[in-house]
Amino acid sequence: MNSNTNYTRNSGVEEFALDSLTPEDITTNVSTTSLEIVSESDERKRGMMCVAAGFTCNFMIFGIAFSYGVFQDFYTSEIGPLKSESASMVALIGTLGTALTYAVGVFNNSLTYYLSCTKIMLIGSTIMSLGLILTGFANQYYQFLLTQGIMFGIGSSFLYLPPVVCAPAYFDKNRSIAMGIVFSGTGFGGLAMAAFSRYLIAHVGWRWCVRILGFMNLFVTGAASFLVYEPKTFNSVAHSRGLFKMNQLGSLKVWLQLLASFLQSAGYLIPLIYMSKYGQTLGFSLDQGALFIGVNNAVNAIFKVIIGYAADRLGRLNMITVCSLLSATTIFGLWLISTRETFISFIVLYGVFTGAIIALLPTCLVELFGLQNYQSLSGLMYFARGIGSLCGSPIAGLFITGGGSKSSEYRGSIIYNGALLLASSICLIALRTAVAFPKQKFKWKV
Template identity: 60%
Template sequence: MADRVFSKPVVIVNDSSHESNDSLHTEILTEISIIPRNRVFRGIATVIAGFLCNFIVFGISFSYGVFQDYYTDPTNGPLKHYSNSKVALIGSSATALTYIFGILNGKMLAYFEVPWKVMTIGCVAMSLGLILASFCNEIYQFVLTQGILYGIGSSFLYMPPVVCAPLFFKKYKAFMMGFLFAGTGVGAFAMALITRKLLSVVGWRWSLRILGFMNIFIGLVASALVNVPPGLNFSKNNRIINFSNLKSAKVISQLGASLFQSAGYIIPLIYMSKYANTLQYSNTQGAWFIGINNLINATFKIIIGFAADRTGRLNMIIICNFLSTLSIFALWLIGTRDVFVSFVVLYGVFSGAIISLLPTCLIDLFGASQYQALTSLMYFCRGIGSMLGTPIAGLLIKNNGFITKDYQNAIIYNGVLLSVSTILLGVMRYMYFKETGVFNKVNIPF
């Protein structure tokens, strides 16, 4: 028993005045007491690695709008002769491929056998994409480097900790994954400020190079921290897509919910600053709205993750999806200054938690044995969704979005996407109820 935190389960004698606190304390200690010490530390290290990967991968991706503004600047922009929609292809392809190439995650891990090798390859490819972009002049060159090469590399860096981390934990999966995915919001906030400062001081070419070297450092640190949980095996015989999984209505519902949620999730973040301008907010205030939304997003991934572990992870993801949808229709669609601020806050509270809860719900619903294959498939669907969301929403914006009403159709489209996602999650919850006869069970044990 030397590899355990305690040699036997801890029992705490409660008194009537501290019954609830002692009960929770006993529950936590008992949970820890049955997990080997090395597994706890290795799991925490993997979560930290995931936080760092989210910080750098999506910090750079989600702050691409700063580069877009610079690239299309009518005075000095290197891509000033191209339309905004064409220049946006650089950033959207990077984000989409981060998810889409997750379908190869299992094969890459099986071939290289350890996560750090896959992550190192991804880290180098990401940085190479950024550094090579600093030598580009034509838009197709930017798409190939800052878009495609960056996106493929970021997928290989990002996916291993996402696959490995939740399998280290039992009761507190959602809380730990909330911390892991909080790196996205923190990174998007920090990297936007860093990128804007670099562009003003050293110009766009050296900004890309500095970000490339920063990515190398953070990515290599993250790759050294990732561990493989017990029982997770990477087989070279596994198919990239196991079509037998697609015969399950529950799997189809989950994948569909992921696709539609991904399509709708990023739309408010892309157009938040420009929409704020139509309400007479300045460009600086619009940028701060995005930053505040990302910080709230990061904080509540952790808070809601902890609550989900207590009340049910599948229950919580449905609630968050529904409230995100409601905020689109009830707050963003109204189009007034005060209500828009409320939307920025509340959308940040509920929307991000959905992403951190999706992997834990996969384990709860389908078991650890199916988790790796279904995670890769889920992120592939999220990549497809990201290509269907923002580009179509952009086409629905009238007259280049100069007034509030120009965004009405795009906002409705956004709300419909999230509504469909919520319905599919509800269908999945109902199917679990039919299978088990239990509706209010906190979490499905595996």
């Protein structure tokens, strides 16, 4: 666990962090923050509660978001409500929801100036749940876009950021393991909610399916909202009314990290979206294609924790860089080769390495910039990830030639996917060796 003043072990990081604090910041902090006396045992309990809340919210948010393919298949079917719309237009609904989950995070720093984490999350739970419930009454395309797209995305962002931002501050030695548990909710949620949504559509219809998911989300994430408290380490630095501190944008470290996050987010979801359809070009059935997505999510969830454990001992920035490179390698080395055996290997290995990238991002931000800057920079980073999501799958779809019925027609999309993750890896390598720790470039753990 962290002590009240143990922000970072690296003096270079500490210097950058402290430079961003002005006397005015400290004065503002004293006048706006009530310093609560919290024992070490209570801090430990709050840390565990924050991890539990983060896991739960990731399970619901991304479990539903990553199940959107189930809804897309039904919406565009002969009996679906959006059968007259193109597949790309229907896909935009789910893509927009996921993109806003990240992008609206840029407002998190400002919101915490006025509201507690619990209040922010309760507002988010209500908006997200209403978005799903109101989708059950939708008939026109714009109504789906407003409810299952925009309302879902805004509400889920308010739910997603508080536990993700607060959890790293409660841990030091086991920070990556904690965040691995938080983000494993994404994989387990994707595995469970896709099957659950498919079952509900078949037995109660799509309208009651989204309504049930909405009420379920309101109950589950509403309860989780009461488990998140702002760490006392955040009380020692000022909250800002602004979205972020402008002087942070003058750092090359910040820009390299933002670019790496943008590129990684753009490439991350492409295989998940096209995995089932691509599998059918190799002779796999529709049910097997759905199973592949489930296997990928399960492997992804498990290895977020395993690699998190390794990262705490071998270096977090080192591990995220290696995993990013290996993710790009699986795309060029396995997915680009159109055989059934290499495709199955790709499904498993891509799940192993890409999950770690997401889980380690918050821990690397703390390591690079210190807890003093983490809260505001996390909003900027997730904003970059949101924009990246909009630039990933939609553009990848344009590279698919023909009707996508042959594996060779996906070649351009696969190369685009690999290039995004390779470029993200290059940014991380430059950040690790040339900018953040130039004097320790040949040391494995910094």
